[in-house]
Amino acid sequence: MARVFYDEMYDANGHCRPHYQEFARWLADTPPELLAQRRREADLLFHRAGITFTLYGDEQGTERLIPFDTIPRSIPASEWRIVERGCIQRVKALNMFLADLYHDQRILKAGIIPPEQVLANEQYQLAMQGLDLHRDIYSHISGVDLVRDGDGTYYVLEDNLRTPSGVSYMLEDRKMMMRLFPELFAVQRIAPIDHYPNLLLDTLRSSSPLDNPSVVVLTPGRFNSAYFEHAFLAREMGVELVEGADLFVRDDRVYMRTTAGPRQVDVIYRRLDDAFLDPLAFNPDSMLGVPGLLAAYRSGNVVLANAIGTGVADDKSVYPFVTDMVRFYLDEEPILKNVPTWQCRKPEELSHVLANLPELVVKETQGSGGYGMLVGPAASAAEIEAFRTRLKARPEAYIAQPTLCLSTCPTFVETGIAPRHIDLRPFVLSGRETRLVPGGLTRVALREGSLVVNSSQGGGTKDTWIVED
Amino acid sequence: MLSRTASDLYWMSRYLERAENLARMLDVSYSLSLMPQDGRGDGLDELAMPLLITGTLDDYLNRHGELHAERMLNFFALDADNPASIYSCLAAARSNAHAVRGRITADMWENINASWLEMRGIAEQGLGRYGISRFCEWVKERSHLFRGATFGTIMRGEAYRFIRLGTFIERADNTLRLLDARYEMLGEEADAVSDTSARGYYQWSALLRALSSFEAFTEIYRGSPRTRKVTELLLLRPDVPRSLRACVDELNLMLGGLPGDNGRPAQRLAAELEARLRYTGIDEVLGEGLHTWLTDFILLVRQLASAIHSSYLEAA
Numbered sequence: 114m115a116r117v118f119y120d121e122m123y124d125a126n127g128h129c130r131p132h133y134q135e136f137a138r139w140l141a142d143t144p145p146e147l148l149a150q151r152r153r154e155a156d157l158l159f160h161r162a163g164i165t166f167t168l169y170g171d172e173q174g175t176e177r178l179i180p181f182d183t184i185p186r187s188i189p190a191s192e193w194r195i196v197e198r199g200c201i202q203r204v205k206a207l208n209m210f211l212a213d214l215y216h217d218q219r220i221l222k223a224g225i226i227p228p229e230q231v232l233a234n235e236q237y238q239l240a241m242q243g244l245d246l247h248r249d250i251y252s253h254i255s256g257v258d259l260v261r262d263g264d265g266t267y268y269v270l271e272d273n274l275r276t277p278s279g280v281s282y283m284l285e286d287r288k289m290m291m292r293l294f295p296e297l298f299a300v301q302r303i304a305p306i307d308h309y310p311n312l313l314l315d316t317l318r319s320s321s322p323l324d325n326p327s328v329v330v331l332t333p334g335r336f337n338s339a340y341f342e343h344a345f346l347a348r349e350m351g352v353e354l355v356e357g358a359d360l361f362v363r364d365d366r367v368y369m370r371t372t373a374g375p376r377q378v379d380v381i382y383r384r385l386d387d388a389f390l391d392p393l394a395f396n397p398d399s400m401l402g403v404p405g406l407l408a409a410y411r412s413g414n415v416v417l418a419n420a421i422g423t424g425v426a427d428d429k430s431v432y433p434f435v436t437d438m439v440r441f442y443l444d445e446e447p448i449l450k451n452v453p454t455w456q457c458r459k460p461e462e463l464s465h466v467l468a469n470l471p472e473l474v475v476k477e478t479q480g481s482g483g484y485g486m487l488v489g490p491a492a493s494a495a496e497i498e499a500f501r502t503r504l505k506a507r508p509e510a511y512i513a514q515p516t517l518c519l520s521t522c523p524t525f526v527e528t529g530i531a532p533r534h535i536d537l538r539p540f541v542l543s544g545r546e547t548r549l550v551p552g553g554l555t556r557v558a559l560r561e562g563s564l565v566v567n568s569s570q571g572g573g574t575k576d577t578w579i580v581e582d
Numbered sequence: 583m584l585s586r587t588a589s590d591l592y593w594m595s596r597y598l599e600r601a602e603n604l605a606r607m608l609d610v611s612y613s614l615s616l617m618p619q620d621g622r623g624d625g626l627d628e629l630a631m632p633l634l635i636t637g638t639l640d641d642y643l644n645r646h647g648e649l650h651a652e653r654m655l656n657f658f659a660l661d662a663d664n665p666a667s668i669y670s671c672l673a674a675a676r677s678n679a680h681a682v683r684g685r686i687t688a689d690m691w692e693n694i695n696a697s698w699l700e701m702r703g704i705a706e707q708g709l710g711r712y713g714i715s716r717f718c719e720w721v722k723e724r725s726h727l728f729r730g731a732t733f734g735t736i737m738r739g740e741a742y743r744f745i746r747l748g749t750f751i752e753r754a755d756n757t758l759r760l761l762d763a764r765y766e767m768l769g770e771e772a773d774a775v776s777d778t779s780a781r782g783y784y785q786w787s788a789l790l791r792a793l794s795s796f797e798a799f800t801e802i803y804r805g806s807p808r809t810r811k812v813t814e815l816l817l818l819r820p821d822v823p824r825s826l827r828a829c830v831d832e833l834n835l836m837l838g839g840l841p842g843d844n845g846r847p848a849q850r851l852a853a854e855l856e857a858r859l860r861y862t863g864i865d866e867v868l869g870e871g872l873h874t875w876l877t878d879f880i881l882l883v884r885q886l887a888s889a890i891h892s893s894y895l896e897a898a
Contacts, residue, residue: 335681348684359586370585372740372894373842 117263119520120532121186132189132580135301139294140184151293152183152525158289180573181286182524183293186535186555189582190304193551196259196267196539199448200549202439204255204541207272207426209442211251215241215422225441226434231425235479238387238422240394244411246420247322248544253418254313254382255541259449261520268452268517270536271432274423276384279574280540281342283554284309284349286576304551304579309540310349316544317350317380321416326379329353329369331360333385333401343384357385362405365412380416387421429478429512430456452517458509466513467504470497473513474564475504488564490516519564522575524557534558536566537577552577587682588744589895594678595732595748598694598725601671603756605721607632608658608668610792612714615651617784629654635763638666655714660705668721672701687735690728697724743836747890750836754829754883757793761816762876764789765809786812793824813872814864826879827859833886840894848889855882 117125122133129137159178188196213219214231221228231237256277258270287306291298317328332343334356347354359369360378368375383390389399394407409415425431433454439447455462455473466473475487487500504511521532539553555575556566566572611632615625626649633639633654641664646653661667676698683691704712704720729749736742768785786807790796795815802819803811817826834856837849867875 344684353584353587354684355584356586359584370896372583372585372588372744372840372845374844 118518118532118534119261119263119265121188121520121522121535123523132187132582136185136187136297139297139300148183148525155181155183155289155293158292159285179282179568180559181289182557182559182573182575183290184523184525184530185290185576185578186522186537186557187578187580188552190551190579191582193304193579195448197549197551199267199269200257200539200541201547202443202445202448203257203269203272203435204252204543205547206438206442207255207274207435208249208251208543210438211420211423211426212246212249213442214425215251216243220438220441223441225437226431230430230434234425234428234430236387236422236424236428238425240407240411241420241422245413247320247416250320250543251420252423252426253316253320253420253543255543256538257449257541259537259539260452260517263518265520267449269435269449270452270517271429272427272435273538274419274427275386276419277538277540278339278342278384279538279554279556280309281345282574283540283552283577284345286554286574290576302581304581306550306552309550310346312542312548312550313346313382314350314352316542317382317416317418319544320418321380323379326416327377328380328382329355329360329378331355331357331381331383331385333357333389337384339384346382357399357401357403360403360406362403362409365405365409365414367403367406367409367415378415380418382418387424390417390421429454429476430458430509432512452514455513457504457511457513462513463504463508466511467501470501472516474516475500475511475513477510478512479510486565488516491562491564516564519558522555522557524559524573524575526559526561531561533561534564534566535575551579583740583744585895587685588740590678590682591685591741591744592748592890592895594675594682594694595745596752597671597675597678598728599749599752600756601668601675602722602725603752603760604632604636604658604666604668604671605718605725606792606794607635607760608655609715609718610788612655612718614784614788626651626654631763631767632658635759636666638664652710655709659709659714659717662705669701669705672698672721685741687731689731689735693724693728693731697728700724740840743840744894746832746836750829750832751883751887751890753824754826754833755880755887757816757824757826757829758876758880758883760789760792761813762873762880765872765876768809783807790815795822795824798822809872810864810868813867817867818859818862818864830855830859837890845890845893848886848893851882851886851889855886 122130122137124130156178159181210220214221214237218228220226221231252274254277256273256279258273259267260270261267283306314328318326328350329352330343330347330350332340332354334340337343344354353359353369355369360367361370361375362368363375367378367381369378385401388396389401391402391404391406392399393404395402406415407421410417410421433451433456436447436451439445455466457463457466457475466475469489470487471489471492473487473489475489477485487496489497492500519534519536522535523530524533526533535555535557537553537555539549541547541549555577556568556572557575558564558566559571559573563571568574611628615628617625629651630639630649633642638658642654642657646657657664658667660669662669662673664670676694679686679691679694700720704717709717732742732745736745764785768782783806786809787796790799790807790812793816798819798821799807799812799815802815815822815825819825820827820831822828830852834852837845837852840849
């Protein structure tokens with residue numbers, strides 16, 4: 114199959130693109146032994162600092178390193194400004210959609226989204242209906258996953274509005290690159306990103322009507338796969354990292370247990386799913402949450418970031434409507450494109466999907482982390498047949514998309530430097546204003562030909578540069 | 583500071599201090615077991631001492647049935663199923679540190695993490711190949727290093743105070759127990775008018791060495807160790823860092839510097855204990871009966887530990 118991939122560094126004729134030229138010159142001048150030695154140094158530093166993640170399903174709960182690739186993913190600033198505007202536009206529309214959905218539901222009444230698509234969705238939270246949030250913001254921290262097709266066009270693959278993770282790797286990758294290769298930062302202007310924790314704290318503080326709210330990060334605990342990131346962000350922001358048991362609710366107010374007695378908490382940056390937040394309101398078996406939290410939240414005495422019930426807007430069955438949301442709420446044309454999507458719940462679209470499985474990517478509408486998906490071109494005939502059975506049994510649980518070519522970027526692999534597929538996750542912060550630091554997390558699929566970039570599936574990361582052109 | 587954070591810091595240093603104390607205990611018992619013995623002469627009673635002191639002898643007997651040198655050593659040092667083994671203490675210390683790694687310095691975290699990784703390597707090799715004395719030295723050295731990294735890098739705030747509290751509660755308890763056990767081991771000989779027997783000499787000097795106080799003893803008292811002098815040194819001297827008095831002084835100092843009113847019960851108790859030691863002479867202690875006095879004080883230290891718990895570590 115002759116597929117055309119867009120390579121971030123080289124054009125179709127094999128010429129280096131302008132924004133990579135400084136890097137290419139440096140790469141040609143640097144002895145391979147030195148590069149290899151720096152890569153080993155990076156591994157050692159990541160290990161010593163314990164920048165790790167835990168893999169679910171691994172009996173030993175081993176802490177693993179996410180592979181870090183030293184060849185950066187570079188984007189010209191002029192191109193980035195378009196992506197940035199597109200992300201801001203999209204997240205604004207999504208926040209307006211959530212505010213509308215949990216109040217007047219104008220978009221349903223206008224017939225733009227079929228009501229059953231959202232109201233019957235598991236992620237729709239009745240408890241949020243009619244509740245007013247400060248600044249009408251639901252998703253304070255959003256991760257927008259972008260990929261590029263064969264001609265270089267950016268597409269939004271999915272929106273992450275619950276508890277998007279990965280920002281700590283974005284920051285640590287940059288620190289590591291600056292430490293290993295400072296000379297690269299001297300010869301060109303690469304936009305800084307280190308102020309992200311500062312912006313995050315500002316966003317969290319502005320989510321509360323109070324002047325000087327007390328902010329905490331709520332983690333499920335040290336056995337969670339992203340615990341490193343929770344601890345990292347709390348430390349960088351200088352706020353407490355709390356677990357459910359550190360908090361309690363009295364008279365609809367949330368307090369944390371401190372050595373100097375109870376102290377009231379105003380904003381909770383929670384890295385815990387809705388279902389685990391409050392055993393009285395949601396999953397009664399949850400040991401991770403805080404009994405009474407929902408009541409305190411509904412009384413307006415505490416802010417949760419992100420709000421409860423944002424999952425209904427990043428659900429893959431709602432995804433096809435996001436471009437319509439942009440038009441409906443902002444009266445603007447969407448800057449970023451959606452990947453064309455077949456909704457398997459519709460019989461005519463299902464039959465198209467079933468007939469073309471080997472060419473398509475099929476995903477669970479509520480899945481994440483690259484689990485439970487089929488990549489048609491990479492699957493065996495047996496895998497496709499097994500998936501066909503599951504698809505027929507519960508068509509409403511799946512969507513399908515054409516297999517995107519996904520751009521490639523040169524990457525260090527065992528045999529030297531070779532192109533590997535990448536994506537991009539910028540982190541959008543919504544508070545007093547909607548903004549993001551330049552760039553995001555670039556994930557790379559290290560296996561040859563693989564299109565799955567998730568760290569749980571053997572993906573690595575790269576530093577992401579926005580280079581002034 | 584979050585109560586849970588304070589609790590993790592406190593237990594991190596308690597477990598590390600405990601690991602160090604266990605290694606000290608093991609070291610002295612192992613070297614004494616190699617000496618010519620009274621009674622059975624196989625040194626097994628001596629090797630069982632650390633198990634007796636830590637209250638794990640029954641657990642050992644249930645599992646292994648009889649006193650057996652190699653098994654006892656392994657049970658005490660490396661057995662992951664024995665929650666009181668040196669191995670388990672280091673595991674617990676590292677786990678507590680992991681939970682608060684945002685609150686300790688990178689130097690401290692990397693140090694304790696490296697200790698744990700090396701501990702696992704030693705456990706794989708086994709004590710026989712690594713060497714018992716070498717192992718005890720290693721544990722002490724890692725504990726010294728961590729304390730040094732802590733002292734040299736952490737801000738003098740609440741975190742520092744809770745770390746110090748953990749260390750000195752554990753150390754006070756340990757000094758009391760070790761002294762009690764050695765005193766009991768000597769039996770009537772300890773109270774004899776002329777306790778100059780070779781056995782007495784070895785017992786007391788082994789204890790002094792286990793508590794790194796042998797040099798202090800020779801400098802202050804000269805001559806061979808006797809019950810009265812050893813006891814005075816280990817209980818009442820403020821300038822010997824592992825003495826009871828030094829531990830209680832430090833506890834009192836640390837508690838006094840903590841903010842808030844909810845710690846009053848713990849602060850009061852620490853101040854009382856400090857005053858009591860300051861104004862007690864060794865004749866009073868021996869007059870009351872050393873064993874009785876020690877037993878009372880072990881209880882008081884335990885009361886102080888639980889006052890710290892209820893005031894700070896599980897505060898609501």
